[in-house]
Amino acid sequence: MPIDDATISALAQRLRRDSLLSTSEAGSGHPTTCMSAAEIVASLFGREMAIDPRDPNRPGTDHFVLSKGHAAPILWSILKEVGAINNDLLTLRRADSPLEGHPLPLDVPGWVKVATGSLGQGLSASVGMALARRLAGDPGRIYCLMGDGEIAEGSVWEAAEIGAYDKLANLCAIVDVNGLGQSGRTMHGHDIDAICAKWRAFGWHAVGLDGHDVAALAHAFDDARRTGDRPTVLVARTLKGKGVKLTEDQPGWHGKALKKGPELDTALAEIGDPPLHLTIEARTRGQASARPKAPTSAPAAPMYKVGDSVAPREAWGEALVRIGTVDSRIVVLDAEVKNSTFAERFKDKFPGRFVECFIAEQNMVGTALGFAAEGFIPCASTFGAFFARAYDFIRMAAYSTPPHLILCGTHVGVSIGEDGPSQMALEDLAAMRAIIGATVLYPADGMSASRLVEEATRTAGIVYLRLGRPKNQVIYGADEKFPVGGSKVVRRSDRDAVTVVAAGVTLHEALAAHARLAERGVAVRVIDAYSVKPLDVATLARAADETGGLVTVEDHSAWGGLGEAVAAAVRPRRHELLAVTGIPHSAKPEELLAHHRIDAAAIVDAVVKLTS
């Protein structure tokens, strides 16, 4: 039985009422951004979307992404109205309640698949979900609600261009154009034509409409569903704080709850409490034909042999192909450097599971997160330096607690050579280590790199792989294990004077230093700290204890990388921290390693210093 306009309008008023009540009870929050979106949200959940209130993950159902995450109260309200959750809305923002100030998947699994609240990220995740559903043959649609303030974020236009490029007809965005930002009018105010023009220029079907007109919304959603060759955006003119005289289209009410007592009571009286007879029937748009499944066999072993000359980054492409051959959950995303990261090898073999994201790293990470939410194992790569572009997305991805999100940064440190500092990741270890729950791996050769890509696919959450540019000798055999949290003691004796802790390119410098020191009769232990986070504290502490001190050496800035990690975790009595402290210049890799004092000669000097 079709649900009539009056019911949707009554539902919208209920959502307004709930949003006011819950934020006033919490004493904080954003009721007015809920009030502008009330008819949109009511129309989506009450009439447009195919949902099963008992199972948010049911194949063939639609998914809603609240990109304007500060409107969380209306999400909790609608989920309660449709019977998806049963929490007391008045516990909003309380430590003992899942009803967060901004949505997190941890709290309401399935209904919330990605954390929002840093604006301009939801559409990228939606693009990823829409791509994933196409790949999985799942007819369920993705709806993404944004604010008009947030479309100032460039990442929205990155997602828009990919949504159009990939012709995502299963994606529908809605911009809630209430014209008011946090601290003033938005750039375009209520000029929905100007906003529509942007989306059309970016290749979308754009529909301008009154976002409080439930009949117009129904018509536009219908239009979106019938548009088969591209995504649709509804650009909805609304009023912030709609329905209450005190707040309607008034500035100064962005992140502010109404005061309990007369202020709230008057508002509630204006909203009213009309009777609402809403019946949500579970429905789908059909079944998925190819849901991603875990593999039934292990990948083949890497073909590298000890002594081969292999750049760690090459192992990225090699391992993706190996793993992707047995695991159809693997999808690979590229930011238009696939020939440098070797991701193109995967593209050549599995073009259907490869997504070209062009030079737009934020959207690449957000899209990857969307794939993760749909059961795939996304593997996204670009130069390590350019993941800095997506750092806010990575931060938010951590709060999305994805089952898997594998990021591979290549071309790291001064050892890339002549291209200069713009292309050198020198901050990525610090930045990625700081992400709560993230794993950070930094293998030194092709074999360990290849095996650690396998490990990454078995590791929950965000895994960052740091894979160097230069070719190095393969030093490990195919039977070696590289568990996350482990390390490799690659040189040891009973009379080691010092331990050198290295990773990536500096491990090879450490091995050279070991040889030079051996000629002088000085024995040093050499440890490959390929697991930078978590660190193999036990092995490192034992080495610090058994030898006279530690030299850490890393092709990374001196702050927040391997050296500090070791210093804090191990507390060696004596420690020389070798790392990059000045701005690098274009030069040959070996010149740069020498200039920045992270080469074998510098390691020898540091060992001599600690032993003299």
Add this chain to the structure above:
Amino acid sequence: MPIDDATISALAQRLRRDSLLSTSEAGSGHPTTCMSAAEIVASLFGREMAIDPRDPNRPGTDHFVLSKGHAAPILWSILKEVGAINNDLLTLRRADSPLEGHPLPLDVPGWVKVATGSLGQGLSASVGMALARRLAGDPGRIYCLMGDGEIAEGSVWEAAEIGAYDKLANLCAIVDVNGLGQSGRTMHGHDIDAICAKWRAFGWHAVGLDGHDVAALAHAFDDARRTGDRPTVLVARTLKGKGVKLTEDQPGWHGKALKKGPELDTALAEIGDPPLHLTIEARTRGQASARPKAPTSAPAAPMYKVGDSVAPREAWGEALVRIGTVDSRIVVLDAEVKNSTFAERFKDKFPGRFVECFIAEQNMVGTALGFAAEGFIPCASTFGAFFARAYDFIRMAAYSTPPHLILCGTHVGVSIGEDGPSQMALEDLAAMRAIIGATVLYPADGMSASRLVEEATRTAGIVYLRLGRPKNQVIYGADEKFPVGGSKVVRRSDRDAVTVVAAGVTLHEALAAHARLAERGVAVRVIDAYSVKPLDVATLARAADETGGLVTVEDHSAWGGLGEAVAAAVRPRRHELLAVTGIPHSAKPEELLAHHRIDAAAIVDAVVKLTS
């Protein structure tokens, strides 16, 4: 005497020749992206731009930003042709040469004002420069050359929307649409109409043309200069590798030099070496009327008194007004949170020096950098979490070595409370510390915050101020000094059992812990490590030496923040590192400080552990 089309075309061929020669000599680099842009660059420097080859900083001259930084060889070539530099182009990419693989201001001061090479950043800096010139009454124009691949970056559209919003008629962008990216066709290939449509929708005057037609370029630049109400973009259809059969419009030639010998020789023969009679006459577009000047008097003292209740973030607005009153170089940039950061106080007082950047943090930082390049002291603020959005811009800003760039992140850590983790900066200390050359300050009260804003304006390079959300007691008087690299020993005795090192909100927890421990007869030293980078190592080391160990406590992730900084710099024998290790939830600030074990009770426990 006007320079004729034939001369510009000959100059373009010279630039192609130089780009081929220098990259082949270097054995790496990007000749083909230079070859597509040859007529554009020749037209700009040879005819369009008002420059003084002897003085790149001469008021009233134009400035060129090479946003597609990998085309550096053509920049070095044109600068040599016009007599601005006199280096041997064949030293490209060598350690002993200023001719970097991607442009850095350090190498060619004045001619290069911002580092490029991470794509999509030059237009933001150009927007900042154009705004700065308008503010300074300088009629010189800004020209920004982008690649077509790079306009996939969302940051380009952030800059575009602000360029149009602020009606920057003194800004002219050029998109070199060669249709080829690094690893394949660009999104739009040679469809310049589709690209023009995007720019027009974003409010620009867009001119599509043949980028190898020097007469058409001259006409379009003329058109741009006559467009008085908005910026202009030339969308120029070009061929990558133009002029050489082997490379022209061919894939696989992105970052690749031609081999010396027959390959290069054939290419050079195709290019030819026509005679070139180029005379560049120094000229300006007029004089600047209001160049920014250093102040002649000191700002007034902060008005806070010990015991006042002030949020550190409030001091941001307060200090900006105080300093801005005497220093007209201060400009303030906001990402639409000015009421939360208190930057609106500056806007209210000095609207002409305030730039609303809306919710687009990348462009805010890039625009700030552009102001810095023009002699202003840009002060940009948003929530600390959202500077993660601009991390690549901050990284590149470090390589731009700006005289000043002050970034203030508010709403840091779990102490923001109910809004939840999306709004909590928990990685900013790690990320900002990792930036080479950056200063990181984290004051605990209104007075130190206010004074440290003053210090920031006297500190070269990037300064990140981390200013907490909650109100705290002012604990310092107006006569206290807060030098960068210093710290404050706020509690000490001769029998201190342990030293507690805190900053920001945790300093107040440390003081509470001090009081509770005193009741138990346990004396602890308390140090305010307001200068997180550089750290006051001497004071901390003395404290570690004189007391039984260190407790560090920070409202930040446990990786790369204050605790690790202290561990690496001081190497205390005993150290308890208190920091956030799990994903926070919405709750009251005090609940979150307690839950994440960074409150007074946790500090007491850590002290007890170290002393038992």
